[in-house]
Every structure is written in C-alpha cells, then in structure tokens.
Amino acid sequence: MLLKRKKVLGLDIGTTAIKIVVLEPTENGFALKKIKIIDLPVSADEQLVLTLVKNVLKELGGKEFALSLPGRYALIRSISIPVIAAARIDATLKIEVQHRIPFPLDQVVWSSYQLPQEILTVDFVVGAVKKDIVKKLVAPFRKFKEEAAFLDADPLVLANLVSS
16 A cells, blocks of 8 residues: 555646656655656657656656546445444445446445534545556556556546535
C-alpha cells in the first residue's frame, strides 16, 4: 500500500501540463515536499510526455507513482446497505455494485471505501473503471521501468458525487 511507503509520488498528466507531487509521511498524515509542473506544448505527443515523465521521475527519485485517472473515465457511486453481519458485507456490497454500474463486474476494476457507520445503514463510496481503460492508461509506462502502483480518480469526480 502506498501509504506505508517513505515517499509517495503523485502524477497527473493533463492536456496542458504534467503535475507531479512528492509526499512524505508525518505524524499527522503527509507533508507536501515538492511540486513540479511542466507545461506541455500544444503539439505534445505521447512520446514527448513519456520522456518528460521519465526525466522528472528520475530527478525526484521515484520508480513507482500514483497516477491520476481522468474523472471522465471513473464511475463513482454512493451505496447504502442495511446493517448486517460483517461476514456478509463484502458479498452484499458486490451485489449492490453490480446493480449500480452499467458493466459486468469482470469488465471493471472497482474499489470501495466504507464511510463512518450510521445507525441503520453502512455507507460506501464505490469507484469503478473499465479494465480496458486502465490498461490503456498504464500501457505507455510499460515501455520504461516506471510503474503505476496506484490509480486514483480526480477529486472533481468525488465533488460531483456529493453534489448529486
């Protein structure tokens, strides 16, 4: 898990810039140690982007990083289930997820986060992304030795969930 590492690199490749942060654990969570923003020319192609990413990862001393997933690719849902035995939560959540996303579960990568428990319900935030999209986003990095160790959706997706 990334949260147990001494240093975490976060990478966001946008249409106009590459943004990279270096976070280090502290007693109270994480501290931002470095931030680097590389403006991209309008004519930037995949090869240029990958070269820039490779160079900045080398400069910052990282081979593994968390890669930001563009929000348009992520499906984020809130799910509430009745309070049930802990042993049944995973199976029940899986059934609920299947009902809430428009793709079969074997075609997506999904994860959930349990929110603080209410009296009558157990609430989750669930994120899902089609496997072929994940493969496409990670594939360019396989040309180098860098590895996307973690994918996370843009925060705007979560804001949309809260506002709906």
